[in-house]
Amino acid sequence: DTGVSQDPRHKITKRGQNVTFRCDPISEHNRLYWYRQTLGQGPEFLTYFQNEAQLEKSRLLSDRFSAERPKGSFSTLEIQRTEQGDSAMYLCASSLGGQATNEKLFFGSGTQLSVL
Amino acid sequence: AQKITQTQPGMFVQEKEAVTLDCTYDTSDPSYGLFWYKQPSSGEMIFLIYQGSYDQQNATEGRYSLNFQKARKSANLVISASQLGDSAMYFCAMRELGSSASKIIFGSGTRLSIRP
Secondary structure, three states: OOOOEEEOOEEEEOOOOOEEEEEEOOOOOOEEEEEEEOOOOOOEEEEEEEOOEEEEEOOOOOOOEEEEOOOOOOEEEEEOOOOHHHOEEEEEEEEOOOOOOOOOOEEOOOEEEEEO | OOEEEOOOOEEEEEOOOOEEEOOEEEOOOOOEEEEEEEEOOOOOOEEEEEEEOOOOOOOEEOOEEEEEEOOOOEEEEEEOOOOHHHOEEEEEEEEEOOOOOOOOEEOOOEEEEEEO
């Protein structure tokens, strides 16, 4: 199966620790997105990449958050000095890109972060 | 600023009945796309249907159809002959073409429960 994969599926950490999540997009997709979803809410946009360039970051993304996509393939999302408010599902999605409004996102299963 | 509103936090429907999930949106961009995604309890977001702002006809995909009323800025999802497997969260989403951002924004979702 060549869908979007995320690792790990679940992460439990103590407040103040750093965590890193990985996303492997569909291989021919040049755009990669990170979203955060809290219980009972829709996904909130965090950031996206076109190839290796990070083109937009949400104001939700504080200085403790950083994302990379070094070779335009997989991406990592790091959260430093985690806080309990960071507890959420972190979703990764990829797409073929382009200039059309019908560009749809393909999502991974997400990483569920719990900060104790 | 773009915005998606889903006013039904939860709905219960009898199996085999049709159901309409409401979605209204706000944008000043004449070119935009509207999406519906399904999120089962497993967590993965599944694309269901797409409608472009210039499309003359309502989109249909199997049992899913989108009731697009451009003047009212609404894009309701209709599921015909509901099945137990339709029980899930449903999210309406939008992408603008003119914005510098390529992101899709999501509504807060509707939890649909199908009764046998």
